[in-house]
Amino acid sequence: MTxxxxxxxxxxxxxxxxxxxxxxxxxxxQYEAWKDLTAxxxxxxxxxxxxxxxxxxxxxxxxxxxxxxSVALKYAPEADDGxxxxxxxxxxxxGHFEGMWPVIDKVTVDTSSFYE
Numbered sequence: 299m300t301x302x303x304x305x306x307x308x309x310x311x312x313x314x315x316x317x318x319x320x321x322x323x324x325x326x327x328q329y330e331a332w333k334d335l336t337a338x339x340x341x342x343x344x345x346x347x348x349x350x351x352x353x354x355x356x357x358x359x360x361x362x363x364x365x366x367x368s369v370a371l372k373y374a375p376e377a378d379d380g381x382x383x384x385x386x387x388x389x390x391x392x393g394h395f396e397g398m399w400p401v402i403d404k405v406t407v408d409t410s411s412f413y414e
Contacts, residue, residue: 308398313356318349320400321365321391329405331367331389338385338412339371345384361400365389367407385412 326332326344336342345368353364367389374380389407393400 310356313361313395313400314351314354316398317354317356317361317363317393317400318351320393320402321349321363321405322347324391324402324405326367326405329402331405331407334407334409335367335369335387338369338409339373341372343370343372344368345370347389359395360392361394362390362392365391365405387411 324347326335326347335344348366348368349363350366355362365388366386368384368386370382370384372380372382387407387409389405391402391405393402393404395401
């Protein structure tokens with residue numbers, strides 16, 4: 299478990315909640331997942347990142363988890379007859395704690411369902 303600056307253990311529920319907050323507000327453009335998502339359309343935007351607390355595993359000061367990443371996919375957005383759709387893809391993330399604060403190190407996404 300991660301220890302707070304006071305030397306006390308941080309309850310696992312608080313760790314999970316902090317991880318969910320960090321991942322839900324992550325800027326995906328900073329991660330590997332963004333390359334895969336932007337390959338899907340001429341203009342991709344993130345609608346939301348949804349994290350299931352049951353899908354998070356904390357081991358020491360490291361963690362991994364699952365997320366659902368919803369995106370809006372726009373094709374020819376500058377044209378009057380452009381097309382827009384949305385989709386959700388399975389993602390994975392991993393990170394570590396710096397003190398009590400979770401840091402997301404890696405986010406990947408599986409976009410294979412888009413091509414099926």
